Amino acid sequence: ANAETIRWARASDALTLDPHSQNQGVTHTFAHHIYETLLDRDSDGNLQPRLATEWFVKDGDPTVWVFKLREGVKFHNGADFTAEDVVFSFNRARSDGSNLKQLHAEVAEVTAIDDHTVEIQMIGPSPLYPNNITNTFVMDKDWSEEHSLQNVQDFAAGESNYAVLNTNGTGPYVLKSREVDVQSVLTAFEGHWADAPAVTEIVYLPITDAATRIAALLSGDVDLVQDVPVQDIERLRNSAGFKIETGPENRFIYFGYRFGEEPLKSSNITDSNPINNTLVREAIELALDRDAIKQVVMRGNSIPTGIPNPPFVNGWTAELDAYPKPDLEKAKALLAEAGYPDGFSITLDTPNNRYVNDEAISTALVGMLGQIGIKVTLASRPVAEHSPLVINNQSDFYLLGWGVPTFDSAYVFNDLVHTKTDKHGTYNGGLYSNPELDEKIIALGTETDLDARNASIAEIWAVVKADRVLLPIHNQVLSYAMREGMTLPVHPEDQPRMTTVTFQ
Amino acid sequence: MLAFVVRRLLQSVIVMLVVAFIAFLVFRYVGDPVTSMLGQDSTIADHEELRERLGLNQPFYIQFYHFVTNALQGQFGISYRLQQPVAKLIMERLPATIELALASATIALVGGVVMGIYTALRPRAFTSGVIMTASLIGVSLPTFLIGIGLIYVFAVELKVLPSFGRGTVTDIGWWRTGLLTESGLRSLILPAITLSLFQLTLIMRLVRAEMLEVLRTDYIRFARARGLSTRAINFGHALRNTMVPVITITGLQLGSVIAFAIITETVFQWPGVGSLFVNSVQVVDVPVMAAYLVFVALVFVVINLFVDILYFIVDPRLRDGVRSGK
Amino acid sequence: MTDLPHSPEQPVVAAKVSRWKMFLASDIFWSYRRSPVTILASIIALILVLMAVFAPLLAPYDPFNPATLNLMDGMTAPNTESYTGKYFAFGSDNQGRDVLSSIMYGSRVSLFVGFAATMFAMVMGVGLGLVAGYFGGLWDAFIMRVADVQLSFPAILIALLIFGVARGVIPANQQEGAAIWVLIFAIGLANWAQFARTVRGATMVERQKDYVAAARILGVNPFLILLRHVLPNVLGPVLVIGTIGLALAIIEEATLSYLGVGVPPTQPSLGTLIRIGQQFLFSGEWWILLFPAITLILLALSVNLLGDWLRDALNPKLR
């Protein structure tokens, strides 16, 4: 094929080249071009073989997963890819400094059976474990040991490690140069096991400011823009020379409530917590006009939903996804019935730089709740200041988004529904607590009978929906803008691969 | 002179320490780096553990002590976000910021002085009025809007200049310059103009005011009475005297060009320390933020030193320790 | 002076007339009348200020009352019918707010923040400048050194820092109410040094004058001397910096809003409106950016022009 370079712009840069030190989408996206994982996901979210060609639960032992590895794979430095590399990498990913270790929490031991077989001993039955390893990259053991990379970087030691700036993966591209936050250049890896990609060179360009990013595309300074502001989609779609690819993302946006009888800090009601009342939460949902948000705020680029769970995820059903039509009269009646005929006041905390139009969505909700007498003060902050509020249970009412990398409902339950403990409910900032659900959620982790497990998931969802634990708005829709003549399909986890680019 | 410089340096150290302290104090309150560093797949236990590892659980004064002792050795720690030594990150970004700052300082200085002189020498001319009024636009528009507007016009609509970045760069030792290639120079134009506009207005007005003041002094009148040519009076006598007060303010202004670059660099995706700072603020990358503030203070201190030395060169009265009264 | 006979029946009126006449005959008014740019600027500034002050009476809608908004009215172009059948002269934004009304209310917020921050900077700067200029010595050295350091950091950076601290210090649920005050404090604190410098210089001149000596001979308390004797005589330049500072404060508020640390988005200032509108630069909804931007420019420009004129008018040497 001809040499094809694409200049690819998005809002931020990969944080590090060390594949196990950050569990963050942008970093993973970049790493997927250099390093590879055992399994991968296609654009529908299905698991696909990558460095592993087969994977299955070991016959007779539901606690062991077996992976058959691809043969003839080479690292960029020419070394052969073997089971030892996988063992080394998985152990590294499970080690203390790694941000990925939570995903491997159920792993007891990783062993190489032969050069191309790896067995992973789990603590108990872990039927969904393969879902967790799509971002666990494989490094070359010898190369890593040569550069003392056994441990993921330790901040307290005050030193950088070799892998932060240098790479040696099996991936389709080799890193040619890199200036953090400025530009990275990748070229196709000659010795890659798969077919040669159409894109032979990638110039990766982080551009923080949205307007500048779009301007760069419009002026022809870049070929591809990720993180396209929704309002610019229409214009780009209609401009000659440009096109837009859109597709659903595996991420939903929701509002979280404060539970418990303790009065809210931000409310004028000082003797009770109005939103602890299910009637009030129902009234709020009835005031919410998801379609209007989709049409005006999101410019049609969202999928309104009645369940905090994207369609990609196991446990999603169309019935759960249904959401009520707004009904202001009924909402007001419910409020009166709950004992708040004149409404009440409350502060809504929202990030303003994390999700697509996050602040505008919250602003819209302020207006909608105003219609039924709930006076909302909007507190808008950068996500770095917003998240601590939620994690430390300091918010009464907040907006948050949630991606589901395992494509399973348990992931949502664990962090958002389970009572807050050391290991669970990290983002359950409203302190919702239902001991019965907690039991069921824990049981999901070890249930091997998939039908029984799915039934249990459905039960949990029924309670979560009836209890109105969270107020989901929509699933995000991703858009990639590019120049005419190329196509990049949308990836559900927003991890587009330049290998999937085609040229006309 | 030497004693003076030494004394100045001592003063600067105090200033630096104060700034470092303030910087550190402030950043303790800005968000929480831990949540940004850990993704959503993390537990409360993970948060606590990371906190411990970063030393964020230590008392504030101990953290500050470590910061200062390390900073003295040129170590500002590891960026939480990028996991690289902060000093290295800043050094890498420095050339871009300095080139941008110098370019806009030059525009501001040359433009400001020339227009300031012009409007002072012809205070009643129509063109002076137009310049004076138009220059106010420079301080009546937020920088980000100017930047975006310029991009829209020159990059998107006219497609004559690049919309972002530094263009092609060349390495000279560790210094990465954009000044040697055509694309690098073209990339410099819009951000440099954006950044210079504000300072240009200030310098121009300052020069004008001072020049008008100087033009009414007795020695200028006397120079006229001596029959010197207008040229010699305006450019030989008036200008040099104008420069004495202009130097201080201009010096300070140029120092703030570097710090002011925060917004310009963000808008133009200029790979300098300013955009590094903004990116760091987003995720509360405390080591970078603190180092940046210390860096700005250092720039200020160095420029101030230069300004003082320049005074010595320009004003003979100071050399003899005579107070420069009006 | 007037040579109107003072009729005993209407002494008050006579006095008023004469004062008004004096003003009309004064040099300041004369220099005002001779400068068409200044007249235009003052008219524009006056209109904008009146528009802001009387926004609740003049604005066709109340964009700050969320209950009156309908999201479906969003993005309506100027003078076209909206989803619910309303007309918006300047169009509507992405929340269904009337852009014209938002500008009126937003100018109110901007002007309030600008005025209050400038007042704060002025009180602080003038106070410290008086002390530094009058007492001299260590006071002077200390205050002016602090001012130097502060001048070396751009106002935006300082404001950002203060905002950060406030966020950390004020309990989360009170932050929104406090935001506007924090903003005022931050911008004010970032701008006091200009006032201090000017006032210090002027005070050092006034301090030498014999009327101050006359008061000191009587043993008048130094602070009373500062307040009653020196202060009224150094206010001229303060007024000039105040005007220009007002324009600067408005711009700074806008820039802070751009960086995401400003007033609540439900009560947008001009700066917040521009930040919001800026997102629609390429998408065709030009009115969301254009009108607030023009208003901001007009406001800042006219205030700056007035300050400029005032500077020249108050400077007898330039007449």
Add this chain to the structure above:
Amino acid sequence: MTEPVLSVKNLIVDFPFHNTNFRAVNDISFDIMPGEVVGVVGESGAGKSMTGSAVIGLIERPGRITSGEILLKGQRIDNLPEADRAKLRGKRIGMVFQDPLTSLNPLYTIGRQLIETIRTHLPLSEEQARQRAIDLLTEAGIPKAADRIDAYPHQFSGGMRQRVVIALAIAAGPELIIADEPTSALDVSVQAQIIKVLKELCSNHGAAVMLITHDMGVIAQTADRMVVMHQGKIVETGTVGDIIRRPREPYTVKLINSIPTIASDRSGAPASAPANDDGAFVQIKGLVRDFELGGGSFTKVFKSKTEIFRAVSDVSFSIQKGKTYGLVGESGSGKSTCAKMIVGLIRPTEGKILVDGHDVWAGGAGERERRKRVQMIFQDPYASLNPRWRVADIIAEPMRTLGIATNKGEVEGRVADLLNKVRLDPSVMRKFPHEFSGGQRQRIAIARALSSQPEFIVCDEPTSALDVSVQAQVLDLMRALQDEFGLTYLLISHNLAVVRQMSSAVGVLHNGVLVESGPTDDIFDNPQADYTRMLLDAVPDISKVA
């Protein structure tokens, strides 16, 4: 008959303002012959400088020559285009301004400024110009000119700088020199030298000189003919001798009377009490005041050692109740510093000040006594009244502060009374200082001083900022008030005539040292100290005018 160098005919200079037109020079005509020194005298604002500016063509906006002609050696110059006029300046007309401190560019060396001027007008090389510059400086009386030519202006004393200015004015050998108050910023002793230099230059080069001054003494010493100006008009012109001996206009008479005289004895105040009487009302004992130079805050330029400058050194004298003590001495001799220590503005380094037996610097009681008993009248009536205060408030401040009267009606009554005493209409109470003339302001300042019912008033140059015509009125008022209230005065002045007229005893200060002190007549008629003699010699003797 030779042609006049300068001939001014019916010159009118106008300053059009937005609502009025101000005529600064009103239809004046005069000639200056080659080699002649013509003095232009008149009170402040009479239009003297404006006439000079008109001749050299440097009238500031919005002023302009409305009509009349200016001829230089018969050639009309007032209507020349600016470029041609500029060519005359320095080359054919030289100018010397009043203030030597501000006439030179502080950033360039003397040599550079001289060479620049010379090369602008004469076709000389850098080397030749430098040589000429050295010659000019030598001629102007700068010793070792070759060594000092590369010095900066601030490294020269005031008198030397004025010589440099003169050297600059004559650099190109102009036919006409306009000297605008060339000596008024200088000490008496230096003044005489400068006048000598000027006269010599004039006779050596044959240039005509237009000497502008308000000081009749200088004219009497220097000029051949004189022109007396008053409110923009020429009231009298003639030879100096004629006018001094037979002035025709009343204004000229006043001017001539203001020339310091040491011969006449009009005061009649008997030389009584001995100088050092322990029972005197005011006693100054061993007063010393040091100033630190170049020090100050740490922002100032660093200096390894701070120099101490002794401005007042061991000054002692005493004043009898109801009498006036005159303190004379040249500028910078420490007169004001003494006054400030006496009224409590600056603390003496050493020494005692007793007023009616109270040590005014002893703190507590002494300080309270001082505030009541001691008041001050300042030199500049423009700066001594707060421009933002109404006259009533200004006068009432002392009584309010000291608690003499607090009740509103009472205060008002007293203010009206005080205004009457200083011969002002009480209805002016509501006005602001800028609505008054200099003399009226000084009366207001006196009323303020009287407001606290003091017994001792320190007057620092109370009339030196006033026109001669007004000066006498204020002095008369002061004397009348002294008689009425038994006031004691310390009168500081450099005008020997004023001192002689007013005081019964005199002290002469020189470089901070009181070189002589005693009864007025003794000192004026029979000076003991060399410095006093020099001071008296510098005063022109009108009887000797040719």
